[in-house]
Amino acid sequence: MNQYIGKAMPRYDAQGQVSGKVRYVDDIKVPGMKCVKVLRSPVHKGVIRGLDFSKAMAVPGVVGFVTAQDIPGKNAYGRFQDMPVLAPDNRVRYRGEPIAAVVAVDQDTALEALSLVEMDIEEQTPVFDMFEAMKPGAPLVRHDSKSNLWVHYPPDITEVTMVKGQVDQGMAQADQVIEGRYSTGVQDHVPMESNVSVAYRDEMGRLVIHTVSQTIYAHLGMLCAILAMPMSQIRYIGGQVGGAFGGKNDIHTDHIAALAVLKFGYPVKYRLTREEDLQFTTKRGAFVLDFKTGVKKDGRLTACRIDIWHDTGAYAGMSPYGLEKCAMFAPGPYDFPHIKVTARTIFTNRPISSSMRGFSVINGQVASEIHMNRVAEALGMDPWELRFVNAWRDGDHGVTGYKVRGAGALEAMKKAAELAGIKLPEKLMSMSSRGRQAS
Amino acid sequence: MTHILSFTLNGAPVQALVKTSDSLLDVLREKLDVTSPKRGCDSGDCGACTVMLEGKAVRACLTCALTVEGKQVVTVEGLSHNGKLQPLQEAFVSHGGSQCGFCTSGMLVSATALLAKNPHPQRHEIAQEMSGNLCRCGCYEEITQAILDTARKGD
Numbered sequence: 218m219n220q221y222i223g224k225a226m227p228r229y230d231a232q233g234q235v236s237g238k239v240r241y242v243d244d245i246k247v248p249g250m251k252c253v254k255v256l257r258s259p260v261h262k263g264v265i266r267g268l269d270f271s272k273a274m275a276v277p278g279v280v281g282f283v284t285a286q287d288i289p290g291k292n293a294y295g296r297f298q299d300m301p302v303l304a305p306d307n308r309v310r311y312r313g314e315p316i317a318a319v320v321a322v323d324q325d326t327a328l329e330a331l332s333l334v335e336m337d338i339e340e341q342t343p344v345f346d347m348f349e350a351m352k353p354g355a356p357l358v359r360h361d362s363k364s365n366l367w368v369h370y371p372p373d374i375t376e377v378t379m380v381k382g383q384v385d386q387g388m389a390q391a392d393q394v395i396e397g398r399y400s401t402g403v404q405d406h407v408p409m410e411s412n413v414s415v416a417y418r419d420e421m422g423r424l425v426i427h428t429v430s431q432t433i434y435a436h437l438g439m440l441c442a443i444l445a446m447p448m449s450q451i452r453y454i455g456g457q458v459g460g461a462f463g464g465k466n467d468i469h470t471d472h473i474a475a476l477a478v479l480k481f482g483y484p485v486k487y488r489l490t491r492e493e494d495l496q497f498t499t500k501r502g503a504f505v506l507d508f509k510t511g512v513k514k515d516g517r518l519t520a521c522r523i524d525i526w527h528d529t530g531a532y533a534g535m536s537p538y539g540l541e542k543c544a545m546f547a548p549g550p551y552d553f554p555h556i557k558v559t560a561r562t563i564f565t566n567r568p569i570s571s572s573m574r575g576f577s578v579i580n581g582q583v584a585s586e587i588h589m590n591r592v593a594e595a596l597g598m599d600p601w602e603l604r605f606v607n608a609w610r611d612g613d614h615g616v617t618g619y620k621v622r623g624a625g626a627l628e629a630m631k632k633a634a635e636l637a638g639i640k641l642p643e644k645l646m647s648m649s650s651r652g653r654q655a656s
Numbered sequence: 657m658t659h660i661l662s663f664t665l666n667g668a669p670v671q672a673l674v675k676t677s678d679s680l681l682d683v684l685r686e687k688l689d690v691t692s693p694k695r696g697c698d699s700g701d702c703g704a705c706t707v708m709l710e711g712k713a714v715r716a717c718l719t720c721a722l723t724v725e726g727k728q729v730v731t732v733e734g735l736s737h738n739g740k741l742q743p744l745q746e747a748f749v750s751h752g753g754s755q756c757g758f759c760t761s762g763m764l765v766s767a768t769a770l771l772a773k774n775p776h777p778q779r780h781e782i783a784q785e786m787s788g789n790l791c792r793c794g795c796y797e798e799i800t801q802a803i804l805d806t807a808r809k810g811d
């Protein structure tokens with residue numbers, strides 16, 4: 218073991234990568250492989266009144282269509298099991314929601330077939346803004362729910378609340394209270410490799426799926442539920458991923474490719490083009506964060522009140538989980554004696570949001586750090602000093618009561634200053650995360 | 657309309673049956689099973705499909721297959737000789753110039769073309785010449801180091 222510690226080791230697959238030998242999923246070819254493409258909702262919200270595949274079926278080279286009726290198991294997947302594989306009840310809730318899949322000899326044929334499907338869709342009023350979606354009487358994104366708020370704790374708690382101390386008391390002790398609203402937008406991961414699956418039956422009759430999943434064991438379980446198959450009958454092969462960044466934490470193509478194999482028996486490839494990948498895969502969802510911070514003249518923080526709204530789009534993805542992370546870390550690595558955070562996840566008719574690098578912790582950090590600069594400005598204090606004075610020391614407590622061990626914000630800031638060529642005063646440089654007294 | 661296309665790929669003559677609308681990338685990946693050029697965007701934006709055409713780095717997804725008739729095409733498969741990596745490939749390995757590796761083939765081809773043209777590039781020249789190759793894993797600095805290192809050792 219010691220021979221590796223402290224040494225830069227080459228990646229295990231670097232030799233293969235630089236010689237072009239590594240095989241990614243899109244590099245796999247199976248004899249007789251057909252192409253899968255998906256019919257998607259052209260509207261942001263609607264009810265499908267009729268679907269006619271007859272013209273599309275007449276195109277030479279079309280094998281057939283897969284619809285929700287062909288799903289042997291659960292037509293739902295995802296961390297919160299709320300994303301349908303194919304529109305289950307003839308309802309669509311975002312533009313691009315999968316409705317049916319076509320299997321054809323090649324991509325051109327598949328696309329021609331899709332263009333010939335006759336769809337009668339009744340468009341309904343969508344809602345795109347979180348605050349509009351929360352108003353009483355707003356159009357419901359999910360017709361079967363009571364409101365557009367995700368229920369974090371059944372039966373009906375829609376708010377995540379985290380409390381440390383008494384925030385009102387903390388605000389009363391402050392010399393100044395500084396408020397600010399921050400919002401972060403939707404982001405796509407754009408891995409260089411778009412989502413793709415190759416699926417077929419092996420000689421033993423088992424279903425083989427070559428996947429780009431970054432969460433292979435979780436996804437295998439979800440596939441078993443969708444396909445109503447035991448794990449022993451699915452060979453789920455992954456590991457060679459052309460970038461993911463959280464975007465391949467949700468299934469995008471494996472389930473539909475697998476259903477096509479189950480229905481028609483042919484090997485298939487289902488690959489998203491760059492345009493499809495950008496439009497139809499999960500995103501980092503939008504956030505709005507309100508910060509209210511109490512501070513003493515000497516720069517010591519007294520209290521922090523944070524309100525968070527998170528737009529998850531039409532389905533939950535991993536957003537409720539991300540939201541909890543956001544809530545927990547939004548105060549930043551600073552010692553607030555009193556904190557209260559409330560946060561909620563809201564449905565809109567936008568594309569699904571889910572995980573992306575750092576989950577949603579980042580969204581809280583963006584707001585928190587901009588807000589710290591504002592606090593410093595209001596106090597007329599150097600922003601470095603404000604951060605140094607308040608940064609976590611070992612033994613401080615976070616909002617959920619966890620005890621901070623191995624704190625490192627001070628050391629990280631010192632290093633950052635050094636790299637940026639900023640000379641910090643000795644008073645700050647002598648501070649250490651090992652304790653507040655030591656400073 | 658199909659045509660028989662003949663060209664030289666990594667030093668050996670090849671032929672393929674192609675449609676007028678096929679790109680060089682379609683032919684390499686789908687017909688000839690040469691998969692190192694990647695289909696990152698299929699629209700000329702990412703550089704993952706970069707190959708060498710007559711010594712120049714080009715985007716295979718934007719190159720009409722029929723235009724390479726009789727010409728020399730080199731991909732990463734053709735860079736190493738008898739399984740021995742070129743110094744640039746070695747430098748990518750030792751500097752950590754690849755993470756997921758999906759951009760790597762295109763990066764190597766562009767960098768090879770760059771070094772052939774300019775054996776001692778400055779940092780800003782590397783940035784300029786490699787600007788058409790995207791790496792979402794963010795290996796830009798490591799790739800720059802690998803190119804600088806290769807140029808240094810080439811003396």
Ligand code: FES
Pocket residue numbers: 694695696697698699700701702703704705706715716717718
């Ligand atoms: S695939 Fe050719 S530039 Fe992206």
Ligand code: FES
Pocket residue numbers: 409459460753754755756757758759760790791792793794795
């Ligand atoms: S190494 Fe992943 S995109 Fe460059």
